[in-house]
Amino acid sequence: MAKAAVLGYGVVGSGTVELFYKNAEAIRKRTGQKDLDIKYILDIREFPDSPYKDKFTKNFDDILNDDEVSIVAEVMGGVHPAYDFVKAALEKGKSCVTSNKEMVAQKGAELLKIAKEHNCNFMFEASTGGAIPIIRPLHQCLAANDITAVAGILNGTTNFILTKMFSENMAFDDALALAQKLGYAEKNPAADVEGLDACRKICILSSLIYGKHVYPDYIHTEGITAITKADVEYAEVWGGKVKLIGSVKKCANGKILPMVRPAFVCNDMQLSNISDVFNGITVYGDGFDEVMFYGRGAGKLPTASAVLGDVIDCARLSGTSVSQTWEDSENADFIEDYKNDTVAMYVRTSGADKAQIEKLFGNVEYLVKDNAPEGEIAFITPELVEKDFDEKLSALNGEVLGKIRVLNLR
Amino acid sequence: MAKAAVLGYGVVGSGTVELFYKNAEAIRKRTGQKDLDIKYILDIREFPDSPYKDKFTKNFDDILNDDEVSIVAEVMGGVHPAYDFVKAALEKGKSCVTSNKEMVAQKGAELLKIAKEHNCNFMFEASTGGAIPIIRPLHQCLAANDITAVAGILNGTTNFILTKMFSENMAFDDALALAQKLGYAEKNPAADVEGLDACRKICILSSLIYGKHVYPDYIHTEGITAITKADVEYAEVWGGKVKLIGSVKKCANGKILPMVRPAFVCNDMQLSNISDVFNGITVYGDGFDEVMFYGRGAGKLPTASAVLGDVIDCARLSGTSVSQTWEDSENADFIEDYKNDTVAMYVRTSGADKAQIEKLFGNVEYLVKDNAPEGEIAFITPELVEKDFDEKLSALNGEVLGKIRVLNLR
Numbered sequence: 001m002a003k004a005a006v007l008g009y010g011v012v013g014s015g016t017v018e019l020f021y022k023n024a025e026a027i028r029k030r031t032g033q034k035d036l037d038i039k040y041i042l043d044i045r046e047f048p049d050s051p052y053k054d055k056f057t058k059n060f061d062d063i064l065n066d067d068e069v070s071i072v073a074e075v076m077g078g079v080h081p082a083y084d085f086v087k088a089a090l091e092k093g094k095s096c097v098t099s100n101k102e103m104v105a106q107k108g109a110e111l112l113k114i115a116k117e118h119n120c121n122f123m124f125e126a127s128t129g130g131a132i133p134i135i136r137p138l139h140q141c142l143a144a145n146d147i148t149a150v151a152g153i154l155n156g157t158t159n160f161i162l163t164k165m166f167s168e169n170m171a172f173d174d175a176l177a178l179a180q181k182l183g184y185a186e187k188n189p190a191a192d193v194e195g196l197d198a199c200r201k202i203c204i205l206s207s208l209i210y211g212k213h214v215y216p217d218y219i220h221t222e223g224i225t226a227i228t229k230a231d232v233e234y235a236e237v238w239g240g241k242v243k244l245i246g247s248v249k250k251c252a253n254g255k256i257l258p259m260v261r262p263a264f265v266c267n268d269m270q271l272s273n274i275s276d277v278f279n280g281i282t283v284y285g286d287g288f289d290e291v292m293f294y295g296r297g298a299g300k301l302p303t304a305s306a307v308l309g310d311v312i313d314c315a316r317l318s319g320t321s322v323s324q325t326w327e328d329s330e331n332a333d334f335i336e337d338y339k340n341d342t343v344a345m346y347v348r349t350s351g352a353d354k355a356q357i358e359k360l361f362g363n364v365e366y367l368v369k370d371n372a373p374e375g376e377i378a379f380i381t382p383e384l385v386e387k388d389f390d391e392k393l394s395a396l397n398g399e400v401l402g403k404i405r406v407l408n409l410r
Numbered sequence: 411m412a413k414a415a416v417l418g419y420g421v422v423g424s425g426t427v428e429l430f431y432k433n434a435e436a437i438r439k440r441t442g443q444k445d446l447d448i449k450y451i452l453d454i455r456e457f458p459d460s461p462y463k464d465k466f467t468k469n470f471d472d473i474l475n476d477d478e479v480s481i482v483a484e485v486m487g488g489v490h491p492a493y494d495f496v497k498a499a500l501e502k503g504k505s506c507v508t509s510n511k512e513m514v515a516q517k518g519a520e521l522l523k524i525a526k527e528h529n530c531n532f533m534f535e536a537s538t539g540g541a542i543p544i545i546r547p548l549h550q551c552l553a554a555n556d557i558t559a560v561a562g563i564l565n566g567t568t569n570f571i572l573t574k575m576f577s578e579n580m581a582f583d584d585a586l587a588l589a590q591k592l593g594y595a596e597k598n599p600a601a602d603v604e605g606l607d608a609c610r611k612i613c614i615l616s617s618l619i620y621g622k623h624v625y626p627d628y629i630h631t632e633g634i635t636a637i638t639k640a641d642v643e644y645a646e647v648w649g650g651k652v653k654l655i656g657s658v659k660k661c662a663n664g665k666i667l668p669m670v671r672p673a674f675v676c677n678d679m680q681l682s683n684i685s686d687v688f689n690g691i692t693v694y695g696d697g698f699d700e701v702m703f704y705g706r707g708a709g710k711l712p713t714a715s716a717v718l719g720d721v722i723d724c725a726r727l728s729g730t731s732v733s734q735t736w737e738d739s740e741n742a743d744f745i746e747d748y749k750n751d752t753v754a755m756y757v758r759t760s761g762a763d764k765a766q767i768e769k770l771f772g773n774v775e776y777l778v779k780d781n782a783p784e785g786e787i788a789f790i791t792p793e794l795v796e797k798d799f800d801e802k803l804s805a806l807n808g809e810v811l812g813k814i815r816v817l818n819l820r
Contacts, residue, residue: 019697023556029621030553127552133543133551133700140545142441142719211439267768270704273683286539287429287715288705294680295701308554316732383569384441 001034002315005040005063007085008076009047009056012099012126015304016073017041018053020311027308031315038161039069048254049274060085064092071314073307074098075126078409083107090114090122091149095318097310099126099303105203109213109328119321123310129154131302132295133309134281139324140206145285147209149409151247152281153274156297157185158224158244162262163275166241172227194223195244195260205281206258207249207326213317214258218332222261230348230369231402234378237367238346240266243274245407250347257336262379262405264346264380270294271407283410339387344406348378349384352398380406412441415473417495418486419457419466422509423535425714426483427451427462430721435505437718441725449479452495459747470495474502481724484508485536489532493517499531500524505728507720509536509713515521515613519623529731533720537744538611539564541712542705543719544691548618549734555695557619559819561657562691563684564611566707567602568654572672573685575642579793582637594687599813604633605654612656615691616668617736618742619658624668628742632671638780640758641812644788647777648756650676655686655817667746672730673817674756674790680704681817682801694819749797754816760787770802790816 006013020027020038028036041055043250060081063069063348072089074096076082082103086096093113099102104111104124112315115122116327125135129152138147146402153159162174176193179185191197201223206214224244235242243265248258265272270292274280277295284290349357350373357364357379364379372378377398381389416423430448431438438446450473451465460466470491473479482499484506486492492513496506497732500710501524508514514521514534525532535545539562548557563569567589574585588602589595601607609631616624634654645652653675658668680702684690689707694700706712759767760783767789774789782788787808791799803810 015697019554022696023554027554027558085521131552132701133547136551137543137547137742139440140723141546141713141719142541143722144429144433144437145715210496270683273680287425287711287718291703291705293701293703296699301697302699305552305555305695308697309551312553313550317730320727320730322726362784395541 001142002036002070002318003039003068003306004032004037004071004311005042005069006038007072007074007082007231007317009041009045010075010301012075012301012307013041013043015300016075016307019189019301019304019308027312029318031312033315036315038171039066042232043224043336045158050211064088066102068206070318071311072096074100077098079103079106087114090120093118094173095121097123097307097312097314099125099307101197101200101204105200105216107235108204108207108279109326114400116325119319121160121314121317121321123313124204126306128204129279129281129293130295130297130299131305132279132281132293134293135208137293138205139285142248142283142285142288142291145287147283147285149247149249149273149284150281151245151407151409153243153271153282154198154246155192155244156277156279156296159188159274159279160184160277161193161234162224162227162242162244165227165229166236169229171354172225172231172253176323193225195221198244198246200258202248202258202260206256208324210256211326212334213329214328214335218335219258220338224262226402227262228402231263231404233335233369234335234346234348234367235264238264241272242404243271245271247409249409251336255334255336257338257341259338261405263405265407269407302321334392339390341386342383342388343389343408344383345381345389346378346404346406347393347400348376348402349380349396350399351375356365356397360395376401383408412443412446412480412484412728413478414447414481415450415452415479417452417482417484417492419451419453419455420485421710422713422717423451423453425710426485429711429714429718437722441722443725446725460554463648466541467626476500480504480728481720481721482506484510485717486769487512488675489513489516490507496521497524498529500530503528504528505531505634505724507533507536507724509538509717511607511610511614514579515610515626516774518614518617519712522735526731526735529729531724531727531731534614535720536713536716538614539689539691540705540707540709541715542691542703542704542707543616543691547703548615548693552693552695552701554699555697557693557695559659559694560615560619560691560819561655561681561819563653563681563689564608564656564691564707565654566687566689567599569684569689570594570687571603572634572637572642572652572654575637575639576646579639581639582635584809589723595692603635605631608654608656608670612658612668612670613802616658618734619737620666620742622676623736623739624745625739628745629668629670630748636812638812641814643779644756644758644777645674647779648674648790650674651682652814653681655681657819659819661746663746665744665749666752669748671815673815675817680815737777749800751796752793752800753796753818754793755791755799756788756814756816757803757810758786758789758812759806760811761785761807764788766807770806786811793818
């Protein structure tokens with residue numbers, strides 16, 4: 001009776017089918033549904049040599065109109081036609097799970113509402129943090145808490161690049177080329193290196209903790225393309241690393257501040273220990289204080305693991321609707337302007353003057369490294385409102401070569 | 411209609427009540443049950459000044475016989491009468507949640523069976539890892555995987571002691587005294603320092619991944635009382651730390667090997683970064699590869715956070731029985747003898763002879779530290795079956811001052 005369909009037979013889709021059949025016996029035992037099976041795989045391509053060739057269809061209506069199919073796993077990516085398929089399936093009361101962060105970031109509120117209206121579930125553990133359990137822990141295990149902040153390394157490609165820049169002293173372009181060679185980065189790496197992928201994940205986490213849909217264009221997003229070897233070296237001198245951090249925190253005025261940007265992360269924070277393609281997500285709340293989740297944020301089987309975890313839950317919970325919901329939002333009036341936030345800043349300058357730096361910023365911490373070019377001065381400012389920082393910085397004589405925020409979530 | 415009772419108003423019980431009322435509005439919204447409330451608190455003591463004084467009862471039957479109470483949170487600790495109360499409540503179809511690792515380790519299989527028979531839930535997220543989500547991720551998010559190993563720092567007290575020995579060069583006794591002074595260790599610290607607390611948690615995790623109840627006496631358990639400053643220093647020379655590790659792994663012969671013991675953990679492993687009273691749990695599986703969970707493993711509000719996460723789930727899932735089950739076990743025939751496991755060993759000796767060491771163990775790695783006493787030799791053996799190691803070690807001339815296994819989970 002519990003039959004599933006997998007939409008898309010790319011990397012994640014084929015991994016989902018592979019992992020399901022590898023552990024099918026145990027999965028059926030865990031769900032208590034002895035006949036749980038994948039009945040259809042939707043793909044426009046032909047797979048004549050696949051052991052699952054009898055399951056393929058090119059017509060979504062085969063799935064939509066088959067009442068035996070109660071669970072749909074969408075792993076195609078992109079908003080259309082993924083959204084159209086998921087919406088149609090939910091409207092028929094079929095529970096849907098997805099790894100598609102773009103779709104959830106754009107259409108999450110609407111799809112959650114449709115699921116509730118049709119007494120089925122819409123789940124997306126795989127959309128954020130890959131194999132790492134984060135959506136369900138936020139929604140269930142930590143649900144008694146007021147979640148005050150979430151901060152994570154949410155993109156493996158950029159973390160790989162920054163790790164290589166740190167540990168092997170590679171330049172950004174060389175590290176990116178290596179990531180591309182190893183298959184970690186796309187030929188067009190913009191979605192990763194410009195922070196868009198992390199932004200979509202922060203949309204999802206922000207919506208979850210605030211209960212209101214946070215769209216990608218509400219979020220100030222900076223990528224890592226401006227980060228240089230010198231910046232990474234100064235971070236080491238300071239006692240930390242440069243990481244691309246997606247975060248959201250609740251502000252005293254009741255708004256939330258989601259943001260994606262490279263940040264100086266001090267070695268005392270668990271996030272500084274997340275290397276290579278791994279992801280890590282730290283959550284802060286009033287009861288539990290701090291928890292951190294670490295694991296593979298992407299890849300065929302890790303993502304499949306999360307997709308199937310949701311499939312198993314949908315099978316177990318068939319006939320009930322327990323997935324989280326959040327309201328849609330009309331505008332960004334509940335989002336704090338990041339320029340109002342208080343931050344300490346790392347600044348790298350050339351031709352500046354220490355007396356003026358101290359006059360502008362007060363008690364700065366100078367960072368000194370070997371082989372710095374003549375006239376280069378790097379420092380960390382005390383904490384100040386970012387707007388004020390901008391004003392002071394524009395008054396500084398000399399050239400600003402780089403600036404990076406110091407991560408502070410409390 | 412959804413009313414809860416809290417059994418025990420000690421540290422965790424009072425935290426549970428406090429956190430519930432702090433976030434009651436949000437909790438009620440998340441469960442969709444507007445009237446979710448704590449109706450009773452069971453304690454034999456008087457709390458005349460408590461804001462909740464009207465909720466107290468000394469008679470468990472008040473709770474048992476009140477049909478409005480559908481959720482019971484047991485946070486008393488100890489097997490009796492906690493077990494008797496939980497059993498009686500489950501038999502009445504009331505879902506129960508607990509932070510009581512001793513009870514789950516002794517009675518888990520039986521209580522899970524009773525819950526299934528009475529269409530209610532028995533949950534124990536708080537019993538292992540405190541605030542850290544681990545039971546639910548294993549049972550849900552990672553449920554599509556074959557879990558091959560779990561290893562964790564599961565006891566905050568011993569981790570605090572070992573951290574102080576490492577970072578402040580304290581002796582074991584001094585670090586223990588400090589832990590007692592700060593309230594991290596009991597006056598009688600045996601349950602912590604001898605590994606019994608970690609053992610109970612590994613019982614629970616082992617039962618969960620194997621599907622069969624693992625009782626405490628099935629598990630080889632060693633504590634940290636024999637660890638010296640010298641051992642911790644040699645671990646640093648080697649490139650790691652000494653940690654009390656509770657672990658379970660699946661063996662090639664189909665058995666499992668649960669164990670609790672101090673281990674050399676190399677700095678490349680995430681577990682080596684878990685300091686002070688924090689806990690960390692690493693899980694290995696075929697699809698997701700590796701995930702790690704980090705957070706506060708004990709304490710008033712962190713434990714309350716986990717208790718209430720389960721209470722919320724019980725409220726949401728009222729009328730269904732979705733909590734995990736595992737079979738009871740008659741004997742330990744599915745537990746591998748740890749002496750058959752393959753390990754590398756750290757050995758500290760006095761008056762031994764390098765030629766004989768190399769003849770016995772082959773290509774050992776010598777560890778050299780400043781200020782080592784005359785005649786002390788420390789080394790790491792190649793990997794070998796522990797039985798064979800014992801035989802070789804007994805043939806060694808000179809005194810064995812210490813030996814610690816090197817952690818290896820693959």
